[in-house]
Amino acid sequence: MSPEPARQARIALHEGGPPTGVTTTAPPDRRNTSVSTIPAGAVPEVLAVLGSSPRGLTSAEAATRLHRHGPNELPRIGRGQVCRRLIAQFTDLFAVVLLVASAITFVAYWLGRPRDPATLQLALAILGVVLLNASIGFSQEYSAERTAESLQAMVPHTCRVLRDGEHCKLSARDLVPGDVVILEAGDAVPADCRLVEVQDAAVNNAALTGESDPVVRVAAPVPSGPPLQARNCVFMGTDLVAGTAKGVVFATGTVTEFGRIFRLTAAAPRQQTPLQRQVTIMARRVAGLALATGAALFAIRVPSGQPFVDTFVFSLGVMVALVPEGLPATLSVSLAIGVRRMARRHALVKQLLAVEALGSTSVICTDKTGTLTQAEMTVVQVWAQGASHAVSGVGYAPVGQITDAGPVRELLRAAALCSNARLVPPTGRNSWRVLGDTTEGALLVAARKAGLDPTQEEAETPRVAEHPFDSARKLMSTVHRDSDSRFLAYAKGAPLELLARCDAIDHNGRKTPLADAARTEVAAAADGMAGQGLRVLAVARRRVAGPRPSLEDVESQLTLLGLVGMYDPPRPEVRDAVDACRRAGIRIIMVTGDHPLTAEAVARRVGIVRDSAPAVVTGTQMDALDDSGLDTLLAGSSQLLLCRVSPEHKLRVVTALQRRGEVVAVTGDGANDAPALKHADIGVAMGASGTDVAREAAVMVLLDDSFASITTAVGLGRSVYRNIRKFLIYLFSHNIAELVPILAATFAGFPLVPITAVQILAIDLGSDVLPALALGAEPMEPDVMNNPPRPRQERLFSPAVMGRVLFLGGIQALGVCAVFFWHIHASGIPYADFTKRDPVYREAITMVQAGIVVSQFFNALAVRTDRQSVFRTGLLTNPWLLVAGCFGIGLMAAISYAPPLQAVFHTAPLAPADWAVLTALGAVLLVAEELRKWALRRRRTSPKGES
Numbered sequence: 001m002s003p004e005p006a007r008q009a010r011i012a013l014h015e016g017g018p019p020t021g022v023t024t025t026a027p028p029d030r031r032n033t034s035v036s037t038i039p040a041g042a043v044p045e046v047l048a049v050l051g052s053s054p055r056g057l058t059s060a061e062a063a064t065r066l067h068r069h070g071p072n073e074l075p076r077i078g079r080g081q082v083c084r085r086l087i088a089q090f091t092d093l094f095a096v097v098l099l100v101a102s103a104i105t106f107v108a109y110w111l112g113r114p115r116d117p118a119t120l121q122l123a124l125a126i127l128g129v130v131l132l133n134a135s136i137g138f139s140q141e142y143s144a145e146r147t148a149e150s151l152q153a154m155v156p157h158t159c160r161v162l163r164d165g166e167h168c169k170l171s172a173r174d175l176v177p178g179d180v181v182i183l184e185a186g187d188a189v190p191a192d193c194r195l196v197e198v199q200d201a202a203v204n205n206a207a208l209t210g211e212s213d214p215v216v217r218v219a220a221p222v223p224s225g226p227p228l229q230a231r232n233c234v235f236m237g238t239d240l241v242a243g244t245a246k247g248v249v250f251a252t253g254t255v256t257e258f259g260r261i262f263r264l265t266a267a268a269p270r271q272q273t274p275l276q277r278q279v280t281i282m283a284r285r286v287a288g289l290a291l292a293t294g295a296a297l298f299a300i301r302v303p304s305g306q307p308f309v310d311t312f313v314f315s316l317g318v319m320v321a322l323v324p325e326g327l328p329a330t331l332s333v334s335l336a337i338g339v340r341r342m343a344r345r346h347a348l349v350k351q352l353l354a355v356e357a358l359g360s361t362s363v364i365c366t367d368k369t370g371t372l373t374q375a376e377m378t379v380v381q382v383w384a385q386g387a388s389h390a391v392s393g394v395g396y397a398p399v400g401q402i403t404d405a406g407p408v409r410e411l412l413r414a415a416a417l418c419s420n421a422r423l424v425p426p427t428g429r430n431s432w433r434v435l436g437d438t439t440e441g442a443l444l445v446a447a448r449k450a451g452l453d454p455t456q457e458e459a460e461t462p463r464v465a466e467h468p469f470d471s472a473r474k475l476m477s478t479v480h481r482d483s484d485s486r487f488l489a490y491a492k493g494a495p496l497e498l499l500a501r502c503d504a505i506d507h508n509g510r511k512t513p514l515a516d517a518a519r520t521e522v523a524a525a526a527d528g529m530a531g532q533g534l535r536v537l538a539v540a541r542r543r544v545a546g547p548r549p550s551l552e553d554v555e556s557q558l559t560l561l562g563l564v565g566m567y568d569p570p571r572p573e574v575r576d577a578v579d580a581c582r583r584a585g586i587r588i589i590m591v592t593g594d595h596p597l598t599a600e601a602v603a604r605r606v607g608i609v610r611d612s613a614p615a616v617v618t619g620t621q622m623d624a625l626d627d628s629g630l631d632t633l634l635a636g637s638s639q640l641l642l643c644r645v646s647p648e649h650k651l652r653v654v655t656a657l658q659r660r661g662e663v664v665a666v667t668g669d670g671a672n673d674a675p676a677l678k679h680a681d682i683g684v685a686m687g688a689s690g691t692d693v694a695r696e697a698a699v700m701v702l703l704d705d706s707f708a709s710i711t712t713a714v715g716l717g718r719s720v721y722r723n724i725r726k727f728l729i730y731l732f733s734h735n736i737a738e739l740v741p742i743l744a745a746t747f748a749g750f751p752l753v754p755i756t757a758v759q760i761l762a763i764d765l766g767s768d769v770l771p772a773l774a775l776g777a778e779p780m781e782p783d784v785m786n787n788p789p790r791p792r793q794e795r796l797f798s799p800a801v802m803g804r805v806l807f808l809g810g811i812q813a814l815g816v817c818a819v820f821f822w823h824i825h826a827s828g829i830p831y832a833d834f835t836k837r838d839p840v841y842r843e844a845i846t847m848v849q850a851g852i853v854v855s856q857f858f859n860a861l862a863v864r865t866d867r868q869s870v871f872r873t874g875l876l877t878n879p880w881l882l883v884a885g886c887f888g889i890g891l892m893a894a895i896s897y898a899p900p901l902q903a904v905f906h907t908a909p910l911a912p913a914d915w916a917v918l919t920a921l922g923a924v925l926l927v928a929e930e931l932r933k934w935a936l937r938r939r940r941t942s943p944k945g946e947s
């Protein structure tokens with residue numbers, strides 16, 4: 001390519017260029033100026049102005065342009081947003097309450113005569129809490145943001161282009177102006193392109209215009225007007241929903257229309273998930289309760305003659321003690337950990353919201369091909385002219401034989417010509433591969449086994465038109481020019497659909513009318529193959545008058561050539577996953593475009609259908625049902641197979657299931673699966689074989705396409721929810737242990753507090769946050785998939801959870817009250833004579849603080865399981881929890897023994913016997929909880945117990 005046109009293209013793209021077409025504005029960018037122009041004129045002119053050719057760019061030119069224009073990507077999150085997020089950490093309700101508390105304490109210290117250093121320490125400590133929380137919250141949010149970004153980057157985003165005249169697959173990032181992009185129905189458009197060739201193409205511009213009806217595209221010049229109305233262009237971020245097209249790229253990255261909108265919308269705030277909202281509301285209530293308790297204590301203690309400032313500072317301390325400072329941060333960490341774990345198990349979750357919904361999934365509507373099976377098709381049987389022909393060999397290597405190949409050669413030739421896939425010979429360590437649809441790949445392999453060369457056949461009988469495969473029509477057809485310049489159409493598709501469009505059958509090259517008997521014979525042959533679990537395709541042909549016949553002309557009055565049956569082995573891991581779903585009370589509904597008999601055979605192989613006969617309903621039967629009929633159907637058989645359905649049926653099923661209160665996960669790969677994927681609670685797209693449209697519509701992308709990964713993700717979702725409950729119980733139970741001794745001392749008339757505000761803060765930060773984080777990262781419990789799904793309306797703070805908080809908190813509170821008053825009474829000093837400096841008082845409050853720290857250590861172990869004994873789960877299965885707990889105890893020891901810390905906290909060194917007593921108290925908590933779990937297990941297993 002000459003450098004001159006390339007330079008012209010640059011001018012046209014980045015310097016405004018001559019006014020040859022529609023001008024669009026775009027924001028300034030590091031590498032681009034603000035204007036991109038849609039090149040006008042006929043295709044050759046457009047290619048010339050962009051410095052390209054029908055063979056695309058050369059690799060060398062593409063590399064130069066990539067260097068010059070930069071990669072085809074959108075900007076990352078800007079600094080402004082990061083700053084805003086940081087500031088938001090200090091405007092959150094907890095932070096504001098604590099900041100106000102800290103400010104008041106500073107003022108109290110300033111006004112106090114003499115100034116009490118303890119008050120200053122408290123003010124600083126509260127400020128420290130705010131800073132610490134803000135930094136944890138910020139780093140978590142930031143890393144969650146980064147995780148989401150990197151996850152998005154992992155979602156395959158490639159495109160097909162012509163480079164050096166060859167088809168190749170490229171990362172969309174490497175696309176440059178002048179590249180010729182090849183698009184098929186279901187592909188997302190990777191950059192702004194002017195179309196140079198189209199075949200029944202239509203796009204969905206919803207991402208840009210909000211209008212989701214498909215709009216037809218052309219390659220011819222169009223009058224100038226607003227850019228998005230240029231019918232000969234496709235734009236980044238939109239999807240080709242029908243047909244095929246080739247387009248030459250004229251804008252990449254931020255210069256595209258999508259880039260402009262992306263910049264406008266990138267700053268949109270992120271939504272809180274319902275769970276986060278529940279926790280925030282609850283946290284607000286607790287903060288309100290804390291304020292009220294602080295005020296009440298102040299009101300009780302001031303009239304009893306306590307010094308005003310002391311009482312005020314004390315009440316503030318109580319308030320601070322009750323605020324669950326670490327909660328929001330711990331919650332985001334727990335969800336983010338869930339997302340990361342799922343990613344490691346091949347399930348990319350695009351929204352934190354999905355993690356929760358996954359945990360309560362009650363129905364999975366699954367595709368068959370590729371999800372339950374390996375999508376590695378091998379043609380094993382061909383039927384033509386009343387006879388079956390076995391095909392040997394497995395996989396895509398064209399090695400194998402067809403018994404008596406002669407009569408089926410024309411059938412396989414037609415099937416190969418009517419295919420878009422390409423067979424790629426082995427390279428390096430790769431064996432034979434298929435580029436494109438594996439069903440079509442298998443047909444190419446079979447054609448080769450019959451001694452045909454599909455590439456040569458294509459060259460001799462070139463394709464002039466195509467009506468692409470569509471899962472609603474279940475057919476595909478192509479038109480070819482033969483050596484006599486006459487036109488022949490080939491069609492292939494689901495046997496019943498194709499048979500209905502045939503009026504003749506081929507007999508040794510002769511067209512014979514298709515009598516009813518012959519029709520029945522063909523249908524029986526198709527059923528026979530489907531009954532063995534084979535995917536069956538029928539193949540037909542007809543002569544047509546011209547190169548561009550309408551769909552109706554091509555797909556009618558066809559002559560049937562025969563049937564092809566292909567085997568797709570089930571995925572080995574699916575059987576266990578199906579069993580896990582059964583144990584977990586999750587219903588599996590197979591939703592397939594395939595033949596009922598094929599579907600049933602596969603469903604039996606993977607264990608979805610067991611002994612009894614399943615309910616098999618076809619799309620046509622579904623059409624005859626009204627909504628209440630569909631509801632009755634879904635409420636009926638637990639083994640339901642929906643066959644020969646189109647994506648519209650899928651959407652109807654999802655909606656009906658949701659009406660019944662189910663939480664629905666649905667899989668999809670095609671462009672027209674998008675509505676069902678969007679509507680479902682969990683839309684699951686196929687990462688390896690799915691279209692970009694499906695991946696964009698889904699909240700979860702399966703990297704390996706396997707059903708087993710959905711089950712794993714559901715298990716992990718359930719586990720995240722359980723972990724959140726664990727740390728909530730853990731955090732709130734210790735609040736009770738902090739508050740009760742204070743109330744007890746107040747009501748017993750003891751003049752001082754059994755635990756100071758600074759000590760409480762040390763507990764919250766030493767023994768609270770880290771174990772709570774470790775609980776949020778608990779590994780998945782083995783029984784997580786042994787219970788039915790959590791009801792949709794179940795609240796996080798169920799009566800059972802509140803009961804456990806009171807039980808565990810109550811035991812801790814009793815323990816620390818006992819050690820405190822035992823110390824005080826053992827000294828024999830009257831209450832009124834106690835002062836802050838009294839060694840016995842210092843020892844007693846040290847015991848209270850250490851008592852809470854030690855019992856929290858045991859509490860963290862206790863909350864790990866709901867019913868199972870922790871000793872069965874294994875004490876070492878979450879080492880981080882032990883590390884976090886030991887850190888808390890170590891910190892407590894330092895507070896007790898290190899003189900500088902003793903001065904800050906008013907503590908005293910504890911004797912070994914004291915630690916022994918506290919450990920015994922902690923052990924009592926663990927034993928009591930073990931007994932409760934044992935009683936629960938007994939009640940659940942005894943026939944009279946509640947279930």
Ligand code: ATP
Pocket residue numbers: 366367368369370437439440469470471472474475476492493494495535536537538591592593594595
């Ligand atoms: P599942 O994934 O659950 O097996 P499906 O969603 O793949 O089913 P479709 O892809 O819609 O089902 O295919 C429906 C029917 O259309 C298939 O049973 C097959 O007979 C036929 N078919 C599939 N692929 C093609 C193709 N490329 N060309 C022509 N016909 C096809």
